[in-house]
Amino acid sequence: MSRNIFITNLSGHDQEFEIHGWNNNQNVVVGPHQTFTINAPDGSSGAIIALHDGHEGEQAEITKNGWGGNDFIDLSNIVGAGGNMTVQQVNNPATRKGDPLFMQHLNDAWHRADAGTRQALELCVHRDNNDNVTRIDAIKDWPALENFVRTFADGKTYIGVGAWNGSPGNANDNNQSSAAQGNTDIQVTYNDGDATPPTSQSAASMQLQSIEPVQHDVSSAQVGGPGIILRNHRPVPQTYAFYNNYWNGDGTAGANFDNPDPIITVAGTDSLFVPLPESFKGRVQRGTLLPATWAEFQIAADNDGAAHGDISLQQGCDGAATVASTDGSGRFNGFQNDIVSGAPEAAVRYKADGTRALDTTVGNWNGGPNLAAIAWENEQVGQRRAYIVGGSGTDDVASANKCLAVDFY
Incomplete structure (x- = not known):
């Protein structure tokens, strides 16, 4: 059986996503207030990674209908961040992973940080001319950055590398890999602001969200111009x-x-x-x-x-x-x-x-x-x-x- 993964961009600009495991591993650009649909067969696994000026950022990691017939989803910032993202089963906010205001909380923490902390993070925290954080590098490469992010996002997203290569990892990170109940459609939501999926959607409108663009064979249609x-x-x-x-x-x-x-x-x-x-x-x-x-x-x-x-x-x-x-x-x-x-x-x-x-x-x-x-x-x-x-x-x-x-x- 196949299910859908909906990638919704709530921001006011185009957002590029790197796709691993689906969509022939081809990147997609989702327009403002648009939803892109990916077909995800049972047993498939992959990741949807937001790109920021070509740099990998927040990512939703998904396994469809895995062990025990359940979906496994988590939201990770171990390779970086530049926006807000959440992932959940459709119409099931109890399964939500990720901090929908990650960048806002990051900026609050940055502006409160003491001089020593800011100096230690100088090379991996990127800011604009107003000293607001626009992007961070891969947390896995910067121990000081991992400690800093845990001050505001611990338990909300995958921050460290977790249990890997004999390391027990961080308990709050490990909990991010817990299963969601059953096998259903998955909603990935991106925004510069609040990335909480809209809660006012009816069952009918959520069903409409699953429409997929028809694949048009442009060559057979003999497109000759505008x-x-x-x-x-x-x-x-x-x-x-x-x-x-x-x-x-x-x-x-x-x-x-x-x-x-x-x-x-x-x-x-x-x-x-x-x-x-x-x-x-x-x-x-x-x-x-x-x-x-x-x-x-x-x-x-x-x-x-x-x-x-x-x-x-x-x-x-x-x-x-x-x-x-x-x-x-x-x-x-x-x-x-x-x-x-x-x-x-x-x-x-x-x-x-x-x-x-x-x-x-x-x-x-x-x-x-x-x-x-x-x-x-x-x-x-x-x-x-x-x-x-x-x-x-x-x-x-x-x-x-x-x-x-x-x-x-």
Whole structure:
């Protein structure tokens, strides 16, 4: 059996992780407020290590379904630190390992330290111009650093080398290797601030967190430049309409509802590449009728030249959709589960062709906002995965190669 390891970056910047044991031992960069999913078969072991300016830092060490059918997880700082990280079984905070405010506690201890302690740590504690600690070297190489870290993090993280090569190690370190009960998904959380996993997530939203970006075969899709890889997950052909905004400026856009260009048909369970000009800023939806799920995107943003996209349910929902990068960064967002067929009737509006869909949440066509649709979509998807009521809080997906993958389910 395979389980998932979720690597969530709660910080406001890209964070690179070194992966050992999974993901073909390839590093991943997780965007701000994004989650990267790793498939972890039973019996597999490995580590997820945060990198800071190329230096290894805090690491989550994981064995899936090990001795006794239990997961074994710990959080270690023996090779360094530069951020905050925790690891736990999903929805089981009792299994949490790591200090979610390690760097804050480190800085407090540093500023309280006497002159002798600071002098002894001068070469292994790296600071900015304000004397705040930005990174520490490998604790295993600096006995004085190990003693210092134990003053604020003893029992919260692996600090020393533990029981190894005949050494009994430190009892509090050894306790970090205790088993978590049973075999389930694992949550690794990184942040510059508090790395405590969000506790307000419902079971449904945690399930949505496990979606994995579809692996797009870019060569077979014959990508020729800027554009969209469009995938139809339904078993029959589907038509998709691209709408370029009438105008854009100052963070606003003139939505185009009546002039699709192009209109593309994709065969059942197939995909194709749709070339688009770099000036394209708009959306693609299934067919031309509302209500419909929108994949909103631009091909080349003014600030970084990259493609950016998200999923929106503001003009309705006629099925799940995801948007993903194709530049190898692993960024993706959206949802894959069917939220239309089981929705309460109060949230539903039928298209002109009789297709069942969820009603608009903004009310700028065919009446006011549908409050039942808003409530249902917040419960089943959440604002982080798709725009439900606009504003903010939905994760942006960027792809430096000016090409996004959009999947309709």
